[in-house]
Amino acid sequence: MVLSAVLACGPQQKNAPKEALRSQLQSYVQKGEILYGHQDDPSYGHTWRVENWETDSLLRSDVKAVSGQYPAVLGFDLGRIELGDSLNLDRVPFGLIRKATINHGKRGGVVTFSWHPRNPVTGGDAWDVSRTDAVSSLLEGGEKHAEYLEVLDRLASFFASLEGTPVIFRPWHENIGSWFWWGGALCTEEEYISLFRLTHDYLEKEKGLDNILWCYSPDSNASKEQYMSRYPGDDWVDILGVDCYEYVGSGTIEQAKAFYIEQVRDRLAFIQEISAERGKLMCLSETGFEGLPDPTWWTETLYPAIKGFPIVYVLTWRNADNMPGHFYAPWDGFEHAGNFKEFSELEDIILL
Ligand code: BMA
Numbered sequence: 001m002v003l004s005a006v007l008a009c010g011p012q013q014k015n016a017p018k019e020a021l022r023s024q025l026q027s028y029v030q031k032g033e034i035l036y037g038h039q040d041d042p043s044y045g046h047t048w049r050v051e052n053w054e055t056d057s058l059l060r061s062d063v064k065a066v067s068g069q070y071p072a073v074l075g076f077d078l079g080r081i082e083l084g085d086s087l088n089l090d091r092v093p094f095g096l097i098r099k100a101t102i103n104h105g106k107r108g109g110v111v112t113f114s115w116h117p118r119n120p121v122t123g124g125d126a127w128d129v130s131r132t133d134a135v136s137s138l139l140e141g142g143e144k145h146a147e148y149l150e151v152l153d154r155l156a157s158f159f160a161s162l163e164g165t166p167v168i169f170r171p172w173h174e175n176i177g178s179w180f181w182w183g184g185a186l187c188t189e190e191e192y193i194s195l196f197r198l199t200h201d202y203l204e205k206e207k208g209l210d211n212i213l214w215c216y217s218p219d220s221n222a223s224k225e226q227y228m229s230r231y232p233g234d235d236w237v238d239i240l241g242v243d244c245y246e247y248v249g250s251g252t253i254e255q256a257k258a259f260y261i262e263q264v265r266d267r268l269a270f271i272q273e274i275s276a277e278r279g280k281l282m283c284l285s286e287t288g289f290e291g292l293p294d295p296t297w298w299t300e301t302l303y304p305a306i307k308g309f310p311i312v313y314v315l316t317w318r319n320a321d322n323m324p325g326h327f328y329a330p331w332d333g334f335e336h337a338g339n340f341k342e343f344s345e346l347e348d349i350i351l352l
Helices: 003-009 011-015 017-030 062-067 094-106 134-138 145-160 189-206 224-229 253-278 297-306 337-344
Strands: 034-039 073-077 110-114 167-169 212-216 243-246 281-289 311-316
Touching: 011 017, 017 110, 017 212, 017 281, 017 311, 034 062, 034 110, 062 337, 073 094, 073 311, 094 110, 110 311, 134 145, 134 189, 145 189, 189 212, 212 281, 224 253, 243 253, 253 281, 253 297, 281 297, 297 311, 297 337
Parallel strands: 034 073, 034 311, 073 110, 110 167, 167 212, 243 281, 281 311
Antiparallel strands: none
């Protein structure tokens, strides 16, 4: 065992930044409060983007523009950190992400990271599912294992640069469906679990990082059995999440709404059972309805879907500045923004 591993198991673990975050999150749950989160909130919005993060105060926010408050949770993505790039896959500088994370932690907010890494065997993006050996290649004995340890070094340096700010990391998300190279049909259960554990153990035991709570966040295509079939284990997971979106498809908004509410409630119900058995926090790690076509989505769909579940947060996806229909939170001038304001003022919904 390396020295950092000995230290990580030592008595100071109780005082680790991640334990402070865990207690903070537990106290919201005990009060029946649900934090609201938004992906990439300070980086860009529906019609704007931070130009110079070093001089910018990073105080602009579509959510604040319509509700008067910042989201309690900020989400960021680490895709392309594995390449050593300075911009992530949505062109957000990692410098901005670091600065915004530290600022948000200081003002009492919570930060969560997703990761859409590129395919290690094809060089394609996270959605390149053309080969089924990408995950196994990263594991011990695999042809990309040594390179993966270098990727983990980059990840570790990033987390270590957050000045001790505790954060939530949810790698290898949406792993039941098969649209990412680590998805259900692209690797075995054992390979998936090994990859999650390797990622966790390298950062915590090898690198001694103590500022990360780990979230497992499959997509909503999972039954309880499927959800658990790729569960990395209690020693590797702190928060149980699920990503679940509303889609209209060929039906009506009313049908989509009924399906979404039922699906979210079904998934959160079994996650609640698992989290009670295992003493884990739970969250709705990603959700939304692209373009918000339903005028009362926040109060009449999202809220009824989550109400009564002890989730610590719900995060809606990003407001892209370069794809006019790709937004999941309101923005200044959006016709149904008032419904979000109403949602944000509910007693149990917490913004910063
Ligand atoms: C997806 C879309 C993409 C984006 C990716 C990672 O859901 O928003 O445009 O690149 O997430 O943020």
